[in-house]
Every structure is written in structure tokens, then in C-alpha cells.
Amino acid sequence: MLNGDDTPGGQPGARFLLLGPVEVTVDGRPVPLGSRAVRSVLALLLLNRGTVVPTERIAEMLWGHSPPASARTILHGYVSRLRRQLAALPGDSPADIRTKPPGYRIEVDGALIDLVRARDLAASAGADADDAPGPDRRARLLRQALKLWRGPSLGDLSDEGVLGSMAHSIEEFRLDLVEQRVAADLELGREGLVTAELVRLLDEHPLRERMAAHLLVALYRLGRRADAVARYQDIRRRLREEFGVDPSPHLQRTYERVLRDDPLLLGSGNRPAIAAGRDAAAPRQLPPEVGGFTGRARELARLRELWERRRPTEAERAGSGPRIVVLAGPPGAGKSALAVTWAHRVRHHYPDGQLFVHLGGADGRNGPVPPDSALRQLLVGLGVRDRDVPAGVAERAAAFRSSAADRRLLLVFDDAASTEQVLPLLPAGRDCLVLVTSRRRLEGLVVRSGAALLPLGMLAEDDAVELLAGALRDVGGEIDGTNTDTVVELVRLCGGLPLALRIVAARIIAGGGSGLATLLSELGDERDRLVRLAVEDDEISVRGAFDVSYRDLPPDHADVFRLVGAHPGSEMTDHVLAAMAGRPVREVSVVVDELASRHLVDRVTPDRVGAHDLLRLYARQLDVPDTGPGSSPRHRMVAYYLAASERAREALQLSSQPVRLEPLAPEVELPELGDAVSWYDREWANLGQAVATAEALGEHRRVWRLIWSLMPYVRFRHLLDEAGGLFERGLAAARQDGDRLGECLMLRGQVSVALYGSTGLPAALDRAVAASEIAEELAGPELVAATVADLFTVRVQLGLFEEARSVGERTLTLYRELGDVAGQAMALNNLALLDQNEGRLDSAFARCLAVRELYRITGRPFHEAVALNNLAELAGELRRWDAARDYAEAALRVAGGCGATVQEGKALISLGDVHRASGDEELALATWRRAEELLRPTSSPILREAEQRIAEAS
Template identity: 35%
Template sequence: MRFAVLGPVRAWRGDTELELGPPKQRGLLALLLIQSGHPVAVQEIVDALWGQNPPDSAVNVVQRHIGALRRLFEPGLPARGTSRWLVRRSGGYHLDVDPDSLDLLQFRAMRQEAGRLAESGKSAEATELLIQALALRRGPAAMGIPPEVRAHPGFTAVDREHLFAVKEAADYALDAGPGLSARVLVTLRQAAAQHSLDEVLQAKLVVLLAATGHQAEALEAYRTVRTRLADELGLDPGPELRAAQQQVLRQTVAVGPAPSAAEGAGFAGAGEQAGEPDDAAVRSQQDITITALTARPAQLPVDFAAFAGRSCELTSLHALLPPTGETPSAVLISAIGGMAGVGKTTLAVHWAHQVADRFPDGQLYINLRGFHPTGPMVSPAEAIRSFLDAFGVAAHRIPTCLDAQAALYRTLLADRRVLVVLDNAQDSEHVRPLLPASPGCLVIVTSRNQLHGLVAGEGAHSVTLDLLSEADALEFLSRRLGADRVARESRAAGEIVALCGRLPLALAIVSARAAVNPAFSLSSIAAELREGQGSLDAFAGEAPLADMRSVFSWSYSALTPEAARLFRLLGMHPGPDSSITAVASLAGRQPNQVRPLLTELVRAHLVSETEPGRFGCHELLRAYGAELGQAQGTAGELNEARCRMLDHYLHSAQAADRALAPTRERIELRPPAAHVTVERFADHRSAVEWWDKERPVLLAAVDQEARHGSGEHGWQLAATLESYLDRSGRWQEQLAAQTAATTMAQRLGDVRGQAHAHRALGFVSGRLERWDDARVHLWRSLELFGEIGDPAGQARAHRYLAFLANRRKRHEKALDHYLHAQTLYRSTGLRCGEASVSNEVGWTYILMGKYDNALDECGRALAIHQEIGDCNGEAAAWDSLGYAHHHLHDHEKALTCYAHALERYREIRDRYLEADTLVHIGDTHHAGGHHSRAALAWRQALEILLEIGHPDATHVRGKLESLDAPR
């Protein structure tokens, strides 16, 4: 057995990861793991699982969970047999875990050994060991267990251990050399962002930043924490912070010995990145901050017409706003909290629609998925990226780090009146980076947790939703079933309200049942609820969830057998929604066969149609469906369904990638399983639309495979996602997906998968300017591709190394890598790769100012692309040729080349690159003094950019305005 608790709670028997059961069972296991080696008293378990109000059956439920865990760990264990792992001892339960079997114990042992090494003067070894220990952590301890369980002080203590280790690593790193210091700095920055008021931690960040050459950033970090201490706590910096600032000002800090020649070869360490950004970067940031974007997002979900109750809460919320016509003097924040299913999102969306007209610059909405039982939480970086997308910020103009993205987001909202709805937040820290800084905006946050941090730190107005009052619950039924029907059977309606626990989600499901069966009396529905109440033994005593799950069970039992089977299978889908073809593949049916089944599920409110042809499911309903699937389906049936679903996404993703770039080399896949529907794409546009819609699902599928699957589909899906994520600038998502892919491929012992994952991980690390990581991963991928005899894989790795070398203005080194890539492609006969390398070599010559050399290489690329019929490559080569001729002042030839590129881009319907080439054409006409022709080309480009909502429209409009200005 192996266990993990530094992040999501996980367990493996051999190489098989175990499904740990319902939330409280996972919480119980987490509690035993953090106290490994010590018995945990039954009363302590009960207090942790239920708090102050445990049910009478609490001890019996704990015993059932213990029995289920024992059977999970040891499938052949007799009913009264003695467990090897989980034993009863001293009035409690003891989990007997070897030090090498639990990540927490490994972390503690490595931290202790690092301390011993540091005391012996071996700072480099201590730092390296502590970096490895910190890398074991995948998030807060026992992430994902019920909040009431995670409130146990033991989990907070484990998180503090990680924080102490980060501080120790910062101390050791000062004597460990620049390479190790740069690696520690990454973790230190992350910890400092999460613990913004920890003065000791912030002081260590200031010192290490200065020691590694980032003096300006160190002083800015000091100013930021000083301001935050004053604004939030009314305090001045303490002695540690003041001392750190003085060290920076006096320049008395520096890292220890320099790295060896071997450490510095190939790519520069963090020290080489010191200093101020170049002029181009500064200008780019200035362009973004002064751009007057015209996008007005309107992302609010549809308001529910039959909204009922909550009059007191709405009155309280409306009182937040100043009189109509007045602008709020500060950012208004409303934190709506309450249990799952109580109607937080419904209230937030309803109120948002009521006040939306007071925020004319737009409405932003995102589901942060803070309590999703199976899928990944939406990180602040992902949320900010989606908001920047909504405002039309181009991918290449979005900064790579979270702090810079947050600053750009706040800048865009400055002097604007925007309504922001942040749904399903995990905690206060989850939403802090998403808060505007300027007055005039309203932020509505919903969460199952009480957001005390927002109330104390940001002055948020807290609204905690309770169950509906009896009167509001009856109004709820009346709005959905008709006032006359409820009045005729008022006693039965009252009983339904009571049996549903006055919980809105439960009432909605019952209402759906009654609405689609108008002949049913409310008395008969109440009787069915009475008979079904408490029949789910697994949830006995866990009020109020017991009542809701009884409603789920009853609603499920009313389904036809085929719809019930589909509902169970949908529990395996990673979410947030799915297409009909994906559902069909999951079910092993044709799309026309599953549509009526989905209609049945929608009518029963077990599934919702989020948009025409796409279907989603409330997270609790999905979890319930998964539990039913585990209970009623065989392992073989569930595994076949999961494989069909993953085959659908994997083969459809590859088909979309092939539609975008037909000649690109890609991984070979096994044929899809029987009864899998694969999407087909008629053109470039349909493929891009599919990618944009399915991206959240594909990323969730990769994450789900990493945590629960074998991993084969997961790494292949990540490899297929690589080009799309890179082209769209979603580098943080790329980093997460390829990190998971590396882990999965290593777990499988799949060398090919490891090679692809390391290559992609190296390239995105370079995109994010993590040069050391980029070097390590890309060179590792070269070794692995060499082991399996894949020269094409090695060639692309060399191209990636060349691209990153060009990013750092190491053009000669780039040409050396391209030479290796060209040789490898020629050995395989891959003409498309050979041609792409020639075009990239030509572009390198353009960067070097060697335009004649560029013409030779790009001309060679063009000839090959034309020979093999690669329109994408041909268009790119023509554009490069035009760019080179333009810089040689041969405007006529430049225009001829651009005309060919324009023709090809129109053939493949790439609207953005068509506009980009039109801008180049206009630039060349303008350089030749033909201003009217330049204006014509720029206007055509502007029309396209406005049509697709691209922010480059502002830049092109500026070109046109410059023509009209007096010269």
C-alpha cells in the first residue's frame, strides 16, 4: 500500500489507485494518515466528521467506513479478520503505515535530514533535499475532503510544516549557489503569495530576491507587504522585514558559491535574468494598459423565471448599493455562503440580473468549482485568463505570471463599472486575485465556506443562506406547480416541504417529478417520499444530505432502465459539460439513441442542457451517479465505458488537430473501441470551435486520468492538446497538463509517453522563462527519444531548443539545433518537418538581419511545402519571404509574396492570419508611399479583426488614424 495526503487524499494497492469512497470516508482516512503511528480515538473521529451535532448513529457510521477501508486495502480480508493496515487500538483506530509508504512521513524524514546536512555545512545538499521534499506537496493537506473535516487542527499543522520547510529552504539557499537559489525562489514566491501577511516569510522573499539579482523586485515586494500590513492590520513592518529592506538597500546580500561549469552549460540560470526588462517588453505592457478595449462582456447565466423567496436577503443585498446614479466609493463585495444545494448560485445570478443595468461596462461570471468532487478547481490564474479573454486581450499580450496577470486585470477594470460573479469559491484566498482595485465595481462571491477573510480583510458584506422558510418553500412549489394545485393539497404540499428538508435543490427535483406528471396527486408524491426516506444506508444519519439523497434515489428510480444506466455512466464524466457525441460514446450508443434519454434526464432535473446540444450535471448529482455506478455496475462495464469516453475525446482531439495542420507529425493511436463516435471536421473553423468548447473537458479528463485512471489515455490526450494550448497562449494550463502527463507516463513505465511529456513540458517551461527547467526537460526528452529510436521526436525537441535559444537572442546556438533537426528529419524522410525547419532557419536569419540568407531558406521551405501540398506551411513560408523582401526594400516582391500567403490563408479559412497578412501588405504599401492602398489593406484587416473580436483591431485602427493625421 502507498498513501498520499500532501494534496488530494490518494491510496494505491500495488500500481492500482483506489477509489476511496464517499467524502466522509475519505476524510476519515485523511485523519488517520496525518496521525500515522498514533491511534485516533473514536470520539475524535466523530467530532471531526460531524462537529457539534453528530447523529445518534455516528459511531456505527464510523465503523462502516472503517470496514469499507479495510476491504478496500485488503480485498480478501474475512469479515472478522485482523487487518494488516487498519487496526483497533487504545479506544480508537490506528493506521500502520511504513515511512516509505506515506508522502507526509517521507517529507518529514527528508526535512530532518536536510537540517542535519545544513548543520554540517553542506548547504547545497540540504537545499537540494529540501526542494525534493517540497515537491511532494500537491496542494493543501487532504485537499478535497469535506470542509468540516479539514477544520481539524491536524491538517493546519501539516500545512504549517510545509511553510516552515519553505522558510528553511530560503535560508539554506543563500549558501547554495544561484541555480538552487532560483529553484527555491519559485516555491518561495508561491508561498509568499498565499501567506501575504506572514512577515518572516515575506522578509525571506525580499532577501532571496535581492541575493539572486532581483533588487528592484525585492524592494517592490517590501513596499507591497508594508502597504498591506498598514491597510489590513494597521501595523508597521516588524523587525524582520525592516532588516530585510536594509540589507537590500545596503546591497549586503548575495548567494553563495557560483555553480560549476556543468550546471551553467546550455541555458543560463536565474542570475542571467536579473536586471530591468527590455524596452520592447516595457512598451508592450504600456500598450496593454492604455488600450481602450471596446469589449463589453455579458457572461451572466440565465435568470430563473420561477425564482421564489429570499426577500430578506435581497433587501439586504440591495441596501449595499448607493442611490441610483451614484457611483460606489469603493469596490462592493458580497459573500453569499451556505451549504450545497441551498440556492447560493440561484440567488447570486438573480440579484446580478436585477442590478446589471447599473454596471454598463459589462458582467463577468465564472464557476470556480471550489468543491467539485472529481474535477479540478479553477485556479485564480485560469479565472483571470478567462476574464482577460472576455475583454478581448490577445493571448500573446497576456503576462505569464499570476501577479502580472492580476495587475493587468485590475488595470482593465480601472475607471469601469463592471459586475463580477465568482461562483463556488473554495475560500478567501481563492478569490483575492480576482478582486478589482478601483471603485465602481460589484463583486458577488458564493461559497460553501464562510469567507471570514473577505469580511475581515476586504470589508465584504456576508450573506449566509439557510434552508428556505416554510412559507418560501411553499411559494417555491407554487411557482413551479401552480398556486391552485398547491392550495388544493396544502397538507401534502407541507409534507413535501418537510420531507425535502426545505432544501431548494431537493424541492426542484420533486417539482420536476410533479410537473411532468400532472395527473399525480401531491399526496401520492408525499407518500413516495415517505417510503423512500432513509433507504440509502450509506448516507444514514448525515442530515440534511440524507433527505436530499433520498430525493435523488427516488427520482432516479422513476427513470426508464436505459436513462438510469446513462445517469450512472454520466457520473464518470469529468465535467463541466459534454456534447451528445461524447455522451453517446460513454453509453456505447448512437447519438440519436441517447438524445431522448438525455431529454428524460433533463425533465427530471438530473441533467441540464447548458446550451443546445451540450449537457451538464450538478456536482452532487454527478457524485451520486458515480456512487450508483460503482454499486450497480461491474468493474469491467465501468472500465469499458470510461475507455469509450476517453477514446472519443482522444481521437476527436487528434482529428481536430489534423484539420488544423494535416502534415504535422503526431503520436500514433490505437483504433477507437467499438461504439465510439469520433467527431469529424470539415474545415479549420469547425476544428477551432470544437477545441474552444471542449478545452475545459479535455483538461479535466487529463486530471481525472492522472488521479484515477491508468494514465495511457491521459498522457496521449495531453500530447494531443499541446499544439492547441501553445497556440492559444494557455501556458499555465499546458504546464499543469504536461506535468500530469509526465507523472502518468512514468507510472506506466512508458518511455514514449515520458519523451513526449518531457518535450512539451520543456517547451512550456521556456515559454514561462523557466530556463533551467526547460533545459532539463528538453534534454531528457532527447535522451528518451533516442532510447526508443524516434528521430522525428528528437528533431522536434531540437526545434524547441532552437526556438527558446532565439527567445534569448542566442541565434548561433539556435542554428546549431536546427542543423541537428534537419539532419534527423532527412534521415526519416519527413519532408514536412524538413521544410518547417528551413522556414524557421530563415526566420532566425531575419532576426539576425541576414535577409538574403533568409530568402534562400524560406524559398527552400516553400518549394517543399508546395511539393507535399501543405497549405499551412506554404502560407507561412510566403509570409516569411514577404517579410524578408520588405526589409530589403523590395516592396514589389514583398507584395507578391504576401498575395500568395493571403490566398492560402483564405483557402484554409484562418481569419486571424489572413488579417495579419493584410496588415503586412498595408505596411509595405505605406513604406512605398502608397497611402491609399495601405489604407485599403488595413481597413480590410480591421473588418476581420472586429468581426472576430480581436484586440489587434485597436492597433490597426491606430494605423488608419495616423494616415488621416496632418503630416
């Protein structure tokens, strides 16, 4: 609710001010923020509230394209300072800066930011439940918004760069509010109060044409007709001399009315004084506004931007047609509701008529409306007698263009089926606005008619909750502590789909608001969710909306759409869909693009596909043909992921000579791998789903093979705690299949979890011994060497140093016999670890130097980063602080270059130790905090090292 005093001073609690000097205030008193750079960082984060701002963008703002080498550390220091200041603000954490790769995001209630407050007030001034607010309320709301400015936006930060362009945009927003407020004052007959203000503003901004039109009206009403003419001639001269263009059609029409003493310029009550005259017979066909419409602030702002956009040159204006906007989105996204809502907001700008045609693109019974029928409806709406409507599409289109010529019309074409259906319906005049809604993107209108495409997604959670809150208020209820979680969960189950939310709202109203728990229970069952999302005997239902789009698909498109449901993940690639379909990737990609154009799937990236939760549930409930044992789409999906993951494992090469496994998956078409770690990052969730699918299909060998293929990535990202359950499942599958090799490898995986995870070492030695015994039984030299190395590491961790040394020497001998350089490096590293634990630091340091050189030879940056971190740690224990700094910085560079986040964190811990040793406690603490942020998403025990140092220093 927008009320109360919105002036920046005197407000209780914390406030974040951007409309003037950048400040944070508490009870009206400024909080010291520090340097210009710190204030710049805060301003950029606030201007992008709720969105991750990449570190590179912040650095560009601060230093341009030449940031210093220590930019990340300096930036982290700025953010740390801001965090401390924000944490000290009164109240329940009014703001928080969170680290979210690739940068930072600020979480703060928009009501505490003056710019957001101004935008909310402006939005309230732009619409009401039934129509635009009356001019008196509109003027009051706009004055309230304008009072929030304390000076030039962003103050001294507005002179250049990223913030300079943002400050300019805010200034444009302020001037727009001024123009809207003046328009409201003119409707109220306050021309005597605004004339002097308009003269001053136009002296400062001489080319603002809407402001000039307001001044012409005000001067005319005050009996200063000659002054109005002179003002128009002045701005026309400026526009021609500086830009080579004529005034806008709106300003020209206002001038023409001044010349002919149009009585409409005098205004009447609340009637818009600067609107064109209205023909009493002009059509008013818009449907009623949707009751309880909520959200869509971003889309409404974009519509306003498109509507107000000026064309820069006369040539472009002369060659332009009407403004056309396509609102495209999936079934149930609320396209029609948004189009009708926006049309009502701007309808008074189109006094020659508002026409509405439902084109039936999703009408499963009657099919799309033919263009000739739609044209008949348009012509009759414009006053052409039915008997005078010509025959034929071309003749009717020509007659419509003639009837619409020189008129300012608003046309809404709802539910278009195709570009070809809409093209004949377009008027030629540039003063018309055409809104088209469609389940398809209609790129043809963009290419052929210059239409703007506005994709419509799901409602944000806050807007969805507000929609259901409105339903509760209608029956005398509210969202409170007893039902908040229930409402939020209902929103989640609807996936933000407006149609689903409105159905839930209707059911809340029908039940008097008392059946929230029952409704939640009904929707919680996936099997019945789509059935429950229906009202009026299923005439209005989510499933019905989806059915229409699905039945319109060609058979091969329907096949691929069903596979999106058969895939267990929320995102997938064209390649896995092609594997599931048994078709070439290029064919499936074309089909996916068409499905995306129909908004049945989403193109997440050029090769990744997603779909709305309810659409995936719908697709999952469609029948997928079973092509026989071992060859169903799910079998082919598991085979694809196994082949792709084993290739990525080979590319990552974190172990020494890998154990060679015989090919198990059939030939499948794989994408270019690129960076193996990035591939694993993208596919981690899907690989887990593939393991579960293989288990359900009883494919035991593929279960443990898939799990083993994840091992390098698990080690690289330190996801060992997460992977613990996987190796247990893999071990069970290998034993059920009687596969001794699989059993050995899964035991090794469990040993790694115990060694490098955060769960300690219970039973690790027994597992290592069991794995070694199986390796000796199988007599594979690579496998024997790897299991002996595991035995060595476990014994060192358990403090069994005497037993460990002989095992370590044997490991080194085995890898030398194999000619495995990486294996030798690993064995030497383990012996260095033993030396370190026994206090022989010089020996450990010498071994680690040799390890680094071996890893350089093999070209393994991840392992080189590990060796450099070990050298930095050992140098610190030896109090060789300069060497420790050099090795830690080298580790940071190498780890950052290969994306080894855990090793970056380890290097930062060592750098913090160096800073502490040099007496710079503040920089040490900032460095450890940066390490903690990097390590927090992992299950690495190194995280505890960072936390311990921070606790000691705080």
C-alpha cells in the first residue's frame, strides 16, 4: 500500500537513497559509507536489486578497462566494508550482500529504496482497478513521487561510465513523471499554476515535445494564443536545424487545434484536455479489464517504453507503419489479460476507436479465424455496412487500410495462430497501435512488419502470492503466520503459471478460504495435479489449455515433446533428446526450435532445452511408446549419459593411468565436449537422474559405470559428501551383478569420500584393504597401484606412519614400473604428506618441488595447483613468508585458470596467513572471508580452515 510521507528525510528505520547523493540513512540521519568507490559499489548493487552483478562489471565501473592486478581483493574489501555497515543497521537485517557467482547480489526490501518507491508510486498513478485513476489522485501520487528527489540522481557518481548512463535514465524517468503530473493538473484546470513551470522546464529541456504540447494547451487556455503559436514555431525550428525532423504527430495535432480554436482544448471536467476529438460512433470493443490483475511490472514497463519510443529521423518516420507488439508465451501465461490491461491504460490516446478480434489460434474446436472473416469484423466495427464489405481477402484488406487511414486506432488481435493470419489485418497508419497475443513467437511479424516481440514468462513469486492473497481478501481472509507456508507452496506447485494461479484463486474463493490445506494436499500429488487445476466442469483447465497446443503438433514434433516429459531432468540437451528418439541431432534441433516457438519448451541455451514444471508434468503423463527390452527412450538416455560422462572422465584425467573399461554404451552422437568441468557442472543433476533411471531399469553395470565416471568431477569440486550415497548404491549394483571390478572401484570411491570429505575415517581402512585384495585378485597393474596408493593415504590419515612409509615406497615403485609420471607425482606427494606429519618439513618441501615439476610435465593444472598449495603451506610452516606468498599467488592463478574453486580457496587461506604474518590483520581477514565464500558451496574440509581463521580473527 502506498501512503504516508514519502519525503526522504524524517522516515523511521533504514533507507537507501539514490535520488540525489547516494546515501544510507537511519531515522533520517546519514550513515558514513566511506569512499566514492564504496558508494559506487553500493549504488550499482541497489540499481540491480535482486540481480547478480558480475564482478567484471563492478570492476569496469571502478577502473574502466584497466583494473589493477589486485582488483578482486580490493573489491572484496569494499564489499566486506559494506556488509559490516549493513549488518550494523537497526531492524531485522534490512539489507544483505550475497556472493553469487559470477558476482554479488544485494537483497533489500524495495520499499526502503527511494527509486523503487518512486516507481511504485508512478505505477499506482498509471492504473487502477477499473481504469486510470482520476486526475486529482494521479497528480497527488506523482507529486509524492517527485518529492523523493533531493538533487541530481546519484549525486557526484553521475558524471561518467556505467553509473552515468543509469543516472541519465533516472533523469528521463523524473521528467516523464513531471510530464504526467502536468497532464493531470491540466485535466483539473490548473493551467495558471503550471504555465510558469512549463516555461522553465522547456528552457532546460527545449526538445521535450510532450512538455511543449502541454505548454501550448496551457497558454491557449490563458488566452495567450499567439504565445502558443510562437512556442510551436520555436521547437519546430530547433528540431529541423538540429535533427532534420518535424515535430511529432501529437504535437502537430495540438498546434492545429490551437490554430482552429478547437473547443476540446478548453477541457471539460476530468476529460483529457490534450486528447484528440472522439467520434461518437468510434468503436469501443475492448473486453472488460481482468479483475485482480497483479504483477507484470517489468512487462508493463517494457510496453510503455515501446509505446513511447520516438523515431529519430524523418525518413524513418515516413517509412514506418503502426506500432506492433507481439505478446508471446505458453498456454495459460496471461497474454490476453496483459494485452487487455495495457490497452485500457492507453485507450484514451486512441479516440478514433479500439477494436478487438479473437483470432482463435488455440481454438481446438473451430480452428483459427480466417483473415477474411477477421477483416469483415474490423470493417463492420469501423462503421462499414455489412452489405458494403467487399469479397476476397485482398479487397477487404485494402478497404480496411482505407477506412483506418489517418485514424488513431488501437487494435488487439488475441490468440493469433500465425504471421500469415495477422499480416492482412494490419493498418498502414503510423498512429495506430497493434497488440497481438499468440502462443507462437511470430518472428515473421518481426521481420516483415518491424513488430516488437515481448516474451511472457511466469509470474514472480511475490506477484503470485499477491494474486492468491487477493483471493483470500475477497472472502475476508488474509495471509498470516498460520497459512503463509501453505500459500507459498501452492504458488510453487503452480509454477507461477497465471492460469493455474487463477484457478487456485477461484477455488479459494469457492471454498471461502477455509480449504487451503485440502487444496495443497490435492495439488501435492503429481498424478492428479493437472486434473485438480480446473474449474467449471473442466471447461477452464490447465490440461485443456495444454491439450490444444499438443493436438496441433505434427506427429514427429509430438514425439519429441513426449520425450521432454520422459527425461527426468528439468533441462536437457538436443543431443540426449536425439539419442532418446534414435534420430539425428540436426533433425531433433529443428523440431525443438519449433516447439520453442510454440512455447511448449524453452531454449535455455542454443543446445539446452527446458520446460515449465506443469508442461513437463503434462508431457510426462503422455504415452511414450516402448520399443522393446533395452531399447526404450529411457534405456537410450542412460546409454547416452554413460558414453558422454566416460568421455568427460577421460578428458578430465585427475587420476594417473586410468583403469581401462570395455565399451559398454552403443554409438551415440555426442556434442563437442569443450571444457570437461563445465560439462559436468551443467549435467551434474542429469547424471544423478541417469543413475536413478539405470537402477529402476535394473541395468546394474551401467549404474556403477556411471557413478565411476563421475569420480574425477567429484574430486575436482570436492562433492564427496554428496557422492557418498552414490558409491554405496554403486557398490550394491556391482555386487548384485557379481562384477568384481565394479566392486573394487566403488570401494575406492568410498575410500575417497572418507579421505577427502568431511565425515572422518570410519571403516576407511577396511574398504581400502578390501579394494586392494580385489585388485590383487584381478591382477591389473594400474588397479593394484591405485589401491596400494589408497592404503598408503588412509594409513597416513590414521597416524599409522611406520606402516604407511613402506606402502608409500611400494606405490612409487609400482608407478615407476608402469612409466606413469602422474602416478609417480601422486606417490611423491603422499610421501611428502608423510614427511610433513612426522615433522620433516625440509624433506617434504623438497618432495613437493619434485611433484610440481612432474605435474608440469604432464600438463595437469589442477594437480599443479595442489602442489603449489602444498608448497605454500609448507613454506608458511617453515616461516619462509616471501616464498609462501609466491607459491600461494601462483596456486591462485593456476587454480583460477582451470576453475578449481577448492584450490583457489586453499590458496587464499595461505595468502591470508601471509598477510597476518606481516601484521595486516584487516587484509588477512578479508582474504579468509573471500576463501570462505568460494568454499561455502562445497563439502571440502578446507572450508573449516577458513572458518576457524575468521573466528580467531573476528
